Amino acid sequence: MRNLSYVVRWMISLWIFTNYEWRMKPMAELAKKYEAKDVEEKWYQQWMADGRFHGDSANGGDPFCIVIPPPNVTGILHMGHALNNNIQDVLTRVARMKGKNTTWVPGMDHAGIATQNVVERALKKEGKTRDDLGREKFIERVWEWKEQYGGTIQNQLKKLGASCDWERERFTMDEGLSDAVLEMFCRLYDKDLIYRGNRIINWCPRCQTALSDEESEHVDVEGALYHLRYAVKGEKRKLVVATTRPETLLGDTAVAVNPRDERYKNLIGKTVVLPITNREIPIVADDYVDPEFGTGLVKITPAHDPNDFEMGQRHDLPQINVMTDDGLMNKNAGPYEGMDRFECRKQLMDDLKAGGLVEKVDVHQHAVGHCYRCETVIEPRLSPQWFVKMKPLARPAIEAVNDGRIKFVPEHWSKTYMGWMENIRDWCISRQIWWGHRIPIFYCDDCNHEWASKVIETACPKCASTQVRQDEDVLDTWFSSWLWPFSVFGWPGTSDDLKFYYPSKTLVTGNEIIFFWVARMVMSGLEIMDDIPFDTVYIHGTVRDDQGRKMSKSLGNSIDPLDIIEKYSSDALRFSLLMITATGQDVYISDEKFEIGRNFGTKIWNAARFMEMHSEGFDVKDLAFDPARLSPDDQHLLAKLNEAISSTNDNLERYRFNDATVVLYDFFWHSYCDWYIEYAKPILFNGSPEEKKHTLQVMHHAFSTALRLLHPFMPFLTEELWHGMEYNHSEETIMLAAWPEKVSSDGIDPKVVEYVDGKHDLIRVGRILRSEYNLTNKQTAVFNVRPSNKTYAEQIETDKASIMALLKAEAITVDVAFAPAGAMPSGISTLGTVYMSIEGLVDVDAEIMKLSVELDEVVGHLANVKKKLSNENFVSRAPKDVVAVQENRQEELIGKSEKLTKMIEMLRG
RNA sequence: GGGCGUUUAGCUCAGUUGGCUAGAGCACCUCGUUUACACCGAGGGGGUCGGCGGUUCGAGCCCGUCAACGCCCA
Numbered sequence: 001m002r003n004l005s006y007v008v009r010w011m012i013s014l015w016i017f018t019n020y021e022w023r024m025k026p027m028a029e030l031a032k033k034y035e036a037k038d039v040e041e042k043w044y045q046q047w048m049a050d051g052r053f054h055g056d057s058a059n060g061g062d063p064f065c066i067v068i069p070p071p072n073v074t075g076i077l078h079m080g081h082a083l084n085n086n087i088q089d090v091l092t093r094v095a096r097m098k099g100k101n102t103t104w105v106p107g108m109d110h111a112g113i114a115t116q117n118v119v120e121r122a123l124k125k126e127g128k129t130r131d132d133l134g135r136e137k138f139i140e141r142v143w144e145w146k147e148q149y150g151g152t153i154q155n156q157l158k159k160l161g162a163s164c165d166w167e168r169e170r171f172t173m174d175e176g177l178s179d180a181v182l183e184m185f186c187r188l189y190d191k192d193l194i195y196r197g198n199r200i201i202n203w204c205p206r207c208q209t210a211l212s213d214e215e216s217e218h219v220d221v222e223g224a225l226y227h228l229r230y231a232v233k234g235e236k237r238k239l240v241v242a243t244t245r246p247e248t249l250l251g252d253t254a255v256a257v258n259p260r261d262e263r264y265k266n267l268i269g270k271t272v273v274l275p276i277t278n279r280e281i282p283i284v285a286d287d288y289v290d291p292e293f294g295t296g297l298v299k300i301t302p303a304h305d306p307n308d309f310e311m312g313q314r315h316d317l318p319q320i321n322v323m324t325d326d327g328l329m330n331k332n333a334g335p336y337e338g339m340d341r342f343e344c345r346k347q348l349m350d351d352l353k354a355g356g357l358v359e360k361v362d363v364h365q366h367a368v369g370h371c372y373r374c375e376t377v378i379e380p381r382l383s384p385q386w387f388v389k390m391k392p393l394a395r396p397a398i399e400a401v402n403d404g405r406i407k408f409v410p411e412h413w414s415k416t417y418m419g420w421m422e423n424i425r426d427w428c429i430s431r432q433i434w435w436g437h438r439i440p441i442f443y444c445d446d447c448n449h450e451w452a453s454k455v456i457e458t459a460c461p462k463c464a465s466t467q468v469r470q471d472e473d474v475l476d477t478w479f480s481s482w483l484w485p486f487s488v489f490g491w492p493g494t495s496d497d498l499k500f501y502y503p504s505k506t507l508v509t510g511n512e513i514i515f516f517w518v519a520r521m522v523m524s525g526l527e528i529m530d531d532i533p534f535d536t537v538y539i540h541g542t543v544r545d546d547q548g549r550k551m552s553k554s555l556g557n558s559i560d561p562l563d564i565i566e567k568y569s570s571d572a573l574r575f576s577l578l579m580i581t582a583t584g585q586d587v588y589i590s591d592e593k594f595e596i597g598r599n600f601g602t603k604i605w606n607a608a609r610f611m612e613m614h615s616e617g618f619d620v621k622d623l624a625f626d627p628a629r630l631s632p633d634d635q636h637l638l639a640k641l642n643e644a645i646s647s648t649n650d651n652l653e654r655y656r657f658n659d660a661t662v663v664l665y666d667f668f669w670h671s672y673c674d675w676y677i678e679y680a681k682p683i684l685f686n687g688s689p690e691e692k693k694h695t696l697q698v699m700h701h702a703f704s705t706a707l708r709l710l711h712p713f714m715p716f717l718t719e720e721l722w723h724g725m726e727y728n729h730s731e732e733t734i735m736l737a738a739w740p741e742k743v744s745s746d747g748i749d750p751k752v753v754e755y756v757d758g759k760h761d762l763i764r765v766g767r768i769l770r771s772e773y774n775l776t777n778k779q780t781a782v783f784n785v786r787p788s789n790k791t792y793a794e795q796i797e798t799d800k801a802s803i804m805a806l807l808k809a810e811a812i813t814v815d816v817a818f819a820p821a822g823a824m825p826s827g828i829s830t831l832g833t834v835y836m837s838i839e840g841l842v843d844v845d846a847e848i849m850k851l852s853v854e855l856d857e858v859v860g861h862l863a864n865v866k867k868k869l870s871n872e873n874f875v876s877r878a879p880k881d882v883v884a885v886q887e888n889r890q891e892e893l894i895g896k897s898e899k900l901t902k903m904i905e906m907l908r909g
Numbered sequence: 910g911g912g913c914g915u916u917u918a919g920c921u922c923a924g925u926u927g928g929c930u931a932g933a934g935c936a937c938c939u940c941g942u943u944u945a946c947a948c949c950g951a952g953g954g955g956g957u958c959g960g961c962g963g964u965u966c967g968a969g970c971c972c973g974u975c976a977a978c979g980c981c982c983a
Contacts, residue, residue, distance in 0.1 A: 218982075367983075412913065416981070419912070423982090511981080542980085579934085580922070593921080596934065599948045610945030658923075662933075677945075685944085764952095770940095771952040777941060808943090861930065873966040882928050882967090889929060 030612055030724050034605040036569030040716040044158055052735050053163045055103030057500035064100035065501040066092055067485050067534075068164065069509050069517065070172065072111035073146055074118050077156035079543040080510060082561040083581060086574050087540060087657060088508045089162050093712035094652060095505075096163070097739035103501060105488045106164035108151055110173040112436040112477040113207055113373045119145050119435070135434050142435050156562060161570050161715045163735070170488045172480040173437070180487035181437045181480045182454040184524070189441075189452040193389045194429075196441075200306040201428050203381040204371040205327025205341075209432040210385050212476060213425060214515045216369035216378045225294065225364035226349065229357045230255060233271040233280060240359045242294025244366055245304070246352070247345045249274060250333045251320040252281055254300040256311060259285035261296050275357050276348070277334055284315045303382040319382055325432075327379060341379070386430035386439060386473065393523040394424045400522060400532050409538045409655045413511060420515050427520075429476045436474030444468050482520035485533035507534040510542060538655050541581065564594050571714035572597030578713060579661040600665060601717050604710070607673055608721050611699055614684040618696050620726050623704070625697035627747025632799060633679040634698045635748045636756035640671040641702050642748075645740045648709050661713060668706055675760060676702070682805045700725070705740050755795050758831040759803065762796075765827040766807045769836040772850070773825060779838075780810035786818040787832035788895075796831060823847065823907050828854075828896055833903070848907050855900040862893040 047053065057063075066088050071081060092104040119142045120130055130138045157164065170177060188194045202216040203209075226246045229238040241255060255272050257264040268285045288311055289298055302312025303319040312319060322333045329336045329344050336344045352358050369378035398421050400406045401414050408414040430439060443450050444460035445467040451457075459466050483491070489498035503525070509518060518537055525533035564573045576597035630638070644667035651660035676699070683695045704727045711718040711734050721727075722734035731737040766783055775781060787793040796803065797814045804812050820826070823842045824835040868874050868886055875883055 415913070419982075514981095590921090592935070595948070599946095602948045603946065606946035606949085608945085613945070654925090656925090659925095662923075666933085673945085674950085678950095681945095767951060768953095774940065777943065777951090857930085865929090868966080871966055875966080877966050878928075885929060 030605070030609045030721075032609070034602060034717070034720075036571065036601070036716065037566075039720045040159070040161070040565075040570050043716050043719045044161065047163070047733070047735065048166070050733070052733060053104070053165050054167050055101050055165055055501075057101070057496040059101055061099070061101040063500050064092075064095040064102045065504040066104045066506055066508070067488060067504050068104065068106045069507075069513070070107045070109040070170075070481065070484065071153045072114055073108045073150040073171070074111055074114050075108075075153045077153050077160075077561050079559055079561055079577075081153070081157075082160060082573060083540055083543055083577050084508060084510065085157055085160055085162050086577055087538065088506075089160070089574075089715075090578070090652075090657065090712040091506055091508070092163055093715065093735065094739060096735060097708065097711065097737060099738075101500075103165040103168060104163060105168045105170070106154070106157070106162070106166060107168075107170035107484075107488060108154070108172070109477060109481055110171065110436065112431060112433055112474060113209065115142060115146070115150075116433050116435040117207070117373060130434065138434055159562065159565055159570060161574065163715070168488065172477070172484075176490060176493075177480055177483070177487050178437055179454070180483050180491055181475065182440050183492040184479070184483055184528070185440055185475070186452045186454055187528075188388060193392060194386060194452075195389065196384060196386050197426075198382060198384045199387070199428075200304075200309045200380050201383050201385050202369055202378045203325075203383060204374065204376050205323075205325070205379055206374050206376040207371060207433070208325050210383055210428055210430060211371065211378070212428045212478075215372045217372045218367040219370050220365060221368050223364050223366055223368065225362040227295065227359035227361065228275070228299075228352060229359055230275065230299075231273045232267070232283075233273050235270075238357075239267070239272065239283075239297050240295045241297045241299045243299055244364060245345070247329070247333075247336075247341055247348055248301040248304045248322065249299055249348075250277060250329070250336065251301045251303050251322040252279075252299045253302055253312065253317040253320060254281050254315060255283045256286045256289050256298050256300050256315075257283065257296060258287065258289040258291045261289070261291045263291075263296060275352060275355065282315075282317075284311075284317075286311050286314065305380055309382065321382055323379060323381065327376075385428050386441075386471075387426040387428055390424040390426055390523075393527055394421045396526040397421055397519065397522040400526060405532050405535065406522065407536050409536060413514065413537070413539045416511070416514055417519055420519060427476075429479050430471075430473040431476055432473055434474065436477065437480060439471040439473050439475060441471040442468055443471070478516055478520060481517055482524045483528075485521055485525055486529050491528070502529060503532050504534045506536040506538055508538045508540065511539050512542075514539070536655075559591065564591070567591070568594045568598040569601060569716075571601050571717045574715075575600060575661060575713050578657040579665065581658055597714075600669070601714060603669060603673060604714075604717060604721070607668075607677060608703070608725060610677060611696070611703060612725065614692070615696060615700075618693065618700075620700055620704075621729050623697050623701045625694055625701065627744075629694050630698070630747040632752045632756045632759070632795070633676060633802065634695075635752050637671060637676045637698065637702055638743070639745070639748050639750075639753045640667055641705060642743050642745060643667075644671075645705070645709065645743060649741065664706070664710055664713070668710070672702060672706065678806060679802060682801065700727075705743070708734060708737050708740050711735070711737075755792070755831075758792070758829065759796075759799065762829040762831045762834060763803060763806045765829040765834045766809070766836065769825045769827055769834065770808075772846075773836070773838060775838070777808055780808070782811045782813070782837045783807060783809045784813045784815065784818050784820070784824070784835040784837060785832055786835070787814060787816055788830075790816065792831045820906065823909075826851075826903055828899055833899060844907055848904055851900055851904050851907070855897060855904065858893055858897045858900060862890065862897060865890045865893060 055065075068088065069084065075081070088104060092102055096102040116130075119138075122145065123129065123133070123141070133141060154169070185194065202211040202213065204211055223244055225242050225244055227240050227242050228246060228249065229240055231238050239255065243249070252274055257267060259265075259268070264283075267283045270283050271280050272283055273280055284300075288307060289296065300308045300311050300317065301320075302309045302317050303321040304323075309319070311317070320332050322329055323341060324330045327341050329339045329341065331337050333339070333344065336347065339347065349358065349361075369380070370376065371378055398418065401408070401417060408417065440452050440454060441450060442453055442457040444463060444465050446465035447460060447463040449460055449462040451461065456470070457468055460468055480487075485504055486498060486502055489495055489501060491498060507518060507521075514537075521533045525531060561573060568576075572594050574597065576594045579596060580593055625634075644663055647663045648660050651657070651663065680695050680699060683691050687695065704722075704725070707718045707721055707725075707727070715735070719734050722737070727734070727737075762785070770781060785796055787796055793814055793816050796812075800812050800814065803809070818833075818835065820835050820837075823844045824837055825842060825847055826833055826835045828834075865886055869883075869890060
């Protein structure tokens with residue numbers, strides 16, 4: 001009931017207040033409520049129109065370049081993108097404000113398989129397949145799709161406030177980048193670093209293409225380990241082999257044992273008769289076989305398993321492929337021809353069981369490869385494909401990280417990188433799809449000549465035959481991405497931009513593409529440019545929901561950044577995301593977390609409104625306050641500002657964005673609003689014109705500096721206020737305003753700053769007293785302060801008015817010899833003891849109880865400190881300053897305990 | 910099987926080369942119709958820092974070990 005009446009009263013007063021304001025036409029020009037949506041739209045347009053994002057080598061200076069991890073053309077913005085681009089934008093905006101010649105190159109990836117899948121799905125709705133259209137028509141269709149739907153993410157990035165250099169936007173299939181791809185292929189081919197080989201690759205039966213090892217995602221599944229009985233030829237006994245993929249027995253060409261395995265020594269050289277097919281295959285000895293696993297006997301299927309393939313090579317075994325491209329059994333599977341591979345597995349097991357050929361089936365946890373695009377189970381399979389020889393490329397890439405030319409942040413990711421580099425395997429780059437860069441290899445059907453060429457060839461250079469055809473396959477999408485840091489600047493052509501901006505500064509990405517992209521860019525950069533592509537790799541965490549699950553459509557737990565922008569604003573999204581993202585740790589988000597940023601934005605806005613209300617007639621061009629006039633609170637604020645500046649810079653340098661945001665939040669909310677504005681109110685309301693002017697100078701100085709520090713994190717709000725507060729007289733846009741580095745500490749006395757810390761403590765103690773006696777703001781109280789020393793006494797005396805205002809005190813007495821006349825609530829602050837004299841009864845017992853509890857605490861701490869100081873080892877071994885701290889503390893605690901004891905005695909009368 | 914990460918307040922997380930009484934936001938409780946802000950202000954409660962062992966004058970932090978969870982690679 002009570003709450004309800006409060007609400008009603010509140011609503012009524014709010015209504016009156018709002019209408020009153022409206023009729024009065026407030027002085028403030030800033031709207032009462034910040035309309036983020038309009039503001040954000042407006043400024044992005046303006047920045048674009050003014051070309052603020054563009055960098056040009058012709059302007060010279062100090063280059064700063066970031067290349068975006070190009071999102072897929074099919075992509076739509078998710079929180080991972082938001083975080084990723086947020087960080088890049090912060091780095092970019094800071095660099096720009098620091099006066100660097102800055103470009104952040106955006107673009108998109110053609111995403112071969114993903115895009116082809118999307119278009120194929122669209123075709124399917126029309127009842128068509130890509131084969132119905134044919135290669136050329138299909139590719140046309142993909143381009144059409146791209147024009148129509150592709151790249152929505154680019155517009156979404158704009159909503160985020162990403163200050164990308166849009167004039168430089170690139171697409172991995174555009175003419176220039178395609179040329180780079182062909183050039184790269186031909187160079188590597190001519191250096192024998194690209195070859196064609198018949199090897200076991202990861203085959204996706206749904207996408208019907210080969211994949212690289214990295215594109216096969218291992219998922220732990222609860223499968224089965226099937227123990228099958230194979231008959232030894234000419235003997236009655238049966239061997240038991242264990243396998244997770246029984247259907248591949250149709251392609252078995254041997255059984256292997258470890259040569260040192262005593263159990264099976266006598267089997268080597270004998271023959272096994274395969275069930276169902278009755279094919280006869282040899283028993284061979286190979287070190288690869290682990291005697292501990294399963295029965296110590298393994299079946300060998302060289303066409304369907306990489307290890308079996310290797311063994312097959314060693315023992316010169318035939319390779320029998322039992323499946324078709326789409327994962328059905330082929331004619332080598334005999335009776336199972338035409339069956340799906342998993343159906344076949346079931347049927348085959350039934351048949352083997354019927355024949356008494358199944359020993360047992362164990363539950364078995366194992367990792368199974370899945371297509372990273374469609375999650376279909378990968379079929380390892382023998383297939384002729386194109387590969388890049390990676391070892392020679394890896395060597396310099398290992399060097400670059402080892403010798404520190406490239407740094408990972410956090411550092412431990414370099415281990416992941418190294419582990420992969422050192423065990424690198426050749427990269428399967430051919431894909432049996434249509435959307436992508438077609439492999440520039442040509443074959444002559446007459447003389448069998450094979451060559452690489454950047455142009456479409458019509459005649460054989462060897463025999464002049466026109467019976468020439470190009471390879472049907474296209475290249476892995478990542479074959480274009482790994483050239484990104486230099487191809488975006490026109491390579492293989494030479495350009496001033498390339499010379500100027502390469503290498504870029506920081507690569508910002510998630511850990512999931514260290515192998516796919518980061519590692520390969522390092523290799524290609526060193527190979528082609530003979531230089532690293534970036535000097536820092538910043539790896540951020542994965543964005544998860546508040547239960548720690550990855551955001552995914554199927555779980556329905558995705559939080560759409562655009563919804564958050566709609567609900568809370570882009571600035572709120574940006575600030576909140578960075579504030580809750582610890583360096584390299586995963587981020588758990590839920591809607592409410594974005595309230596932090598929104599509330600902070602509102603706080604800044606309202607502080608600006610407050611200042612504006614008092615700034616009539618004030619000239620913001622004239623912020624050169626007189627250092628000699630700085631009051632203790634002025635000095636304190638400026639000291640805190642200086643700390644915030646250096647701390648922000650330090651944190652940014654170390655990529656500690658969360659710490660940077662916390663520092664700014666803390667400075668602005670607490671130092672600036674809670675303390676300084678409250679301090680300034682009496683001056684602004686009642687001070688002389690000179691006092692007012694001086695205080696406003698300090699305020700605007702601090703505020704405009706804070707805005708600049710905040711700009712990379714909250715670009716829109718800060719730009720709006722930069723103009724709203726008319727700070728744009730110096731620099732038209734805050735984007736180019738000077739980044740705060742060091743500020744003069746003229747007129748700032750550390751002792752005075754310390755005094756203000758003490759003043760705040762004193763006020764806090766006074767407020768606690770008020771709170772303990774449930775005094776409302778209207779109830780007045782007289783405070784008596786007994787300062788601990790004369791200096792404090794003088795400082796407090798001079799500063800009395802301010803302390804009174806902040807304590808809502810009727811009066812304050814300052815007396816180093818103050819002794820309470822009767823029972824008075826009291827508390828101890830760093831500047832001295834505070835007594836509150838109130839009318840009415842003091843609860844003496846409660847007061848004694850409170851002070852006793854405090855005394856107990858102090859005595860406890862004191863015991864600890866004494867114990868430390870009486871420990872000779874501590875005094876002799878700990879550094880002097882640490883000991884000194886303890887000694888000071890001991891003194892303090894003794895003083896405090898004495899005071900408390902006296903106060904309690906006094907109360908006891 | 911190998912590697913990496915995580916474990917701190919009810920929740921989400923900071924805590925840097927070991928050194929003052931372990932912090933923040935949210936949530937919770939009390940109070941508040943003062944002219945920047947209720948998306949606010951003032952105050953408050955809440956922690957054996959995953960377990961065990963070790964190093965050290967001193968451990969949330971370093972070392973060892975165990976456990977749980979997550980990720981990557983085989």
